[in-house]
Amino acid sequence: MIQLQNIEYTYPEGTKGLEAVSLQIEQGSRVAFLGENGAGKSSLFLVLNGIHKPQKGKYVLDGKQFGFSTKERKQMAHKVGYVFQDPEVQLFAASVYEDVAFGPFNLDLDRKDIEIRVEKYLNLLRIQELKDKAPHQLSYGQKKQVAVAGVLAMEPEIILFDEPFAWLDNRHKQIMNEIIDDLNKQAKTVLISTHNPDFAYEWADQVILMKEGRIIAAGSPEKIMSNRVLMQEIGMELPLVVQFTKKVGMNKHSRSIQSLLREI
Ligand SMILES: Nc1ncnc2c1ncn2[C@@H]1O[C@H](COP(=O)(O)OP(=O)(O)OP(=O)(O)O)[C@@H](O)[C@H]1O
Numbered sequence: 001m002i003q004l005q006n007i008e009y010t011y012p013e014g015t016k017g018l019e020a021v022s023l024q025i026e027q028g029s030r031v032a033f034l035g036e037n038g039a040g041k042s043s044l045f046l047v048l049n050g051i052h053k054p055q056k057g058k059y060v061l062d063g064k065q066f067g068f069s070t071k072e073r074k075q076m077a078h079k080v081g082y083v084f085q086d087p088e089v090q091l092f093a094a095s096v097y098e099d100v101a102f103g104p105f106n107l108d109l110d111r112k113d114i115e116i117r118v119e120k121y122l123n124l125l126r127i128q129e130l131k132d133k134a135p136h137q138l139s140y141g142q143k144k145q146v147a148v149a150g151v152l153a154m155e156p157e158i159i160l161f162d163e164p165f166a167w168l169d170n171r172h173k174q175i176m177n178e179i180i181d182d183l184n185k186q187a188k189t190v191l192i193s194t195h196n197p198d199f200a201y202e203w204a205d206q207v208i209l210m211k212e213g214r215i216i217a218a219g220s221p222e223k224i225m226s227n228r229v230l231m232q233e234i235g236m237e238l239p240l241v242v243q244f245t246k247k248v249g250m251n252k253h254s255r256s257i258q259s260l261l262r263e264i
């Protein structure tokens with residue numbers, strides 16, 4: 001379980017990234033973070049994965065307080081995987097293969113096991129054909145897929161996806177969806193920041209709304225995302241399925257237009 005209490009994070013040049021952030025996330029849950037550009041979603045993920053050390057507050061993971069020492073941060077990077085919003089920040093090795101191998105290599109696995117892991121995750125993302133390419137030879141969407149493979153290859157318990165669907169075509173969005181579903185089936189905790197209300201409504205079991213570095217609401221998608229006032233606060237439309245059922249006065253609680261179409 002992840003617990004944050006009163007986290008405050010200010011960037012070195014003085015911008016406040018997070019203010020009084022408290023939350024609780026159970027193991028195995030699916031949590032969507034919603035909020036406008038600059039609301040603090042990525043800043044929060046950077047704290048959760050140990051990259052940003054908050055100036056104030058407490059971070060407790062599975063009952064143990066996280067102190068942000070170099071050693072603890074290293075362990076944290078293995079436990080909490082972070083797929084950056086911008087894959088260009090994440091990729092650094094000379095080839096896709098080496099990039100995906102970097103995490104497992106740092107887990108002190110032997111050579112054979114590293115190879116098995118890399119193959120497994122290149123296959124999972126359906127990007128085997130890219131393995132000898134240099135990251136700069138890839139399209140932006142392909143870079144994102146490589147970044148995802150690299151994080152998953154460490155087999156972390158908690159995965160933070162910052163805008164995982166941005167730049168992906170339909171086929172790869174579908175693949176991402178399947179991967180995310182599979183992670184939850186393995187009881188992993190998945191946190192996703194997104195600007196897509198329909199995805200959040202359908203997928204999440206908890207949504208967290210952020211504004212100006214603070215959490216302004218948290219709860220089930222049904223409760224939070226059908227509240228016009230709250231959604232306006234973060235400049236987001238209500239999910240289409242909610243708009244539709246409200247408009248026609250329907251008493252259905254489908255989580256997506258697709259499932260509503262199946263029901264009626
Ligand atoms: N490296 C940085 N240095 C200084 N300020 C930063 C830095 N990164 C983010 N910020 C500031 O911190 C605040 C929160 O930004 P953050 O990137 O967490 O927002 P976000 O919710 O992820 O937005 P987006 O939807 O655009 O990804 C913003 O005011 C932003 O300008």
Ligand SMILES: [Mg+2]
Nearest residue numbers: 041042085162
């Ligand atoms: Mg962001």
